[in-house]
Amino acid sequence: EVQLLESGGGLVQPGGSLRLSCAASGFTFNTHAMTWVRQAPGKGLDWVSAISAGGSTTYYADSVKGRFTISRDNAQSTLYLQVNSLRAEDTALYYCAKGGMLGSRYYLDYWGQGTLVTVSS
């Protein structure tokens, strides 16, 4: 059974940083791309960042480029999102999701339950 367990969220002041983690199990982690998607309270889904299976290729939404860094540790089956220079508009539930097929064009077939990031003074 595929499981994705996010952690690392919390309350942080504007300008602060956090490191989000997503522990994966139930599939061969190092053969699947991974993605972070966020959802602000009461709002829709917002694609944030993605990383290739090997970790060499990364993509970011313009709204987070230069502030967020996605990475992965395939030996530990863990996905990360380093979030820096946080703003109020980054307040959201952050989901990690598994790429549903091999290659660069993939849907998201499994999602974690999310970790909440709240940016407030």
Add this chain to the structure above:
Amino acid sequence: EIVMTQSPATLSVSPGERATLSCRASQSVSTNLAWYQQKPGQAPRLLIYGASSGATGIPARFSGSGSGTEFTLTISSLQSEDFAVYYCQQYNNWPRTFGQGTKVEIK
């Protein structure tokens, strides 16, 4: 970036009725289009990928169609558990983008 536009924003349907949700892309995404269902307090769940292929375990009453820029999700006979928010997502271009969602509510 490709803008995904869903309509309507809210759809009021009686149980047992058919629901038709639309998703339009600002440029062609071929058939690299997925639909997700999200219930309150839950993570999104994959329903349809490749515009028309049902994900594992998804009931046959859910079907998808379309290609290029126009896509449709149809729920043939709404069950109580189908009242939720539905999102489309293109995975043809970077950055990936979602539609704003369609809420299917009980009429």
